[in-house]
Amino acid sequence: MQSAVLAWYDEHGRDLPWRRTRDPYAILVSEFMAQQTQIARVLERYERWLQRWPTADALAAATPAEVLTEWVGLGYNQRALRLRTACVTIARDGWPRDSGALRALPGVGPYTAAAVASFAFGERVAAVDTNVRRVAARLGVAPDALLPAVRHGDWNQAAMELGARVCTARAPRCGACPAAAWCPSHGQVTAQPRAPHASRPRFEDTDRWARGRVIAALAAGEALPAQITRERLARVLATLRRDGLVEQGPSGVGLPGKTH
């Protein structure tokens, strides 16, 4: 089964830039960006980030305000600060060489640690994201048990790719699946309809949207968005201050270190 999935991945896997490198820093950046952002959006920003800060040392020397400004549009801005803080630790202490030590870095959970360890350092460890967890559950095995003896990093990529593109949550395409011959769930998972949109608030009505608008305005040196009510702005600024994303200066709020 692993051989069939790896052969499928070799032929059909997307050619993503972070799959062509073993540089742990480039892989760490891609994993932070992809944690909560769609791949298409990450692709637009990843190369530019690496050109601006090509190493962990370079990112460690950047200011929090510079990092937040470059991150604008990727969302969940705390990731930018955690990535920078992780690089400060790496610049000081060197790269942790295994997944256990990588997990001590800020913002690096079990999945990200395993991804960097297997893709950059060749450690035989399963990188288990929601896609891999779902594929393994449908195959009826623990994710760790799927890890082959060779090509661990490629296997992790292949399992994620399978979950993202074939064994999807709502409508698995068993007819196109390279693991179908070994899968007890083959043809058994019924397609799930999408939840109706009416039950979800519009993105523009969420505080997450407002937080992103405020950070973008401060990064661009523009006035705070007028369409956000005063009450909502006060609430959002309080959470941004709590998260260290903005600071209060004598004449107003600004990005960290950029208040006046």
Ligand code: SF4
């Ligand atoms: S056969 Fe179907 S359920 Fe099983 S792993 Fe493939 S896509 Fe998923």
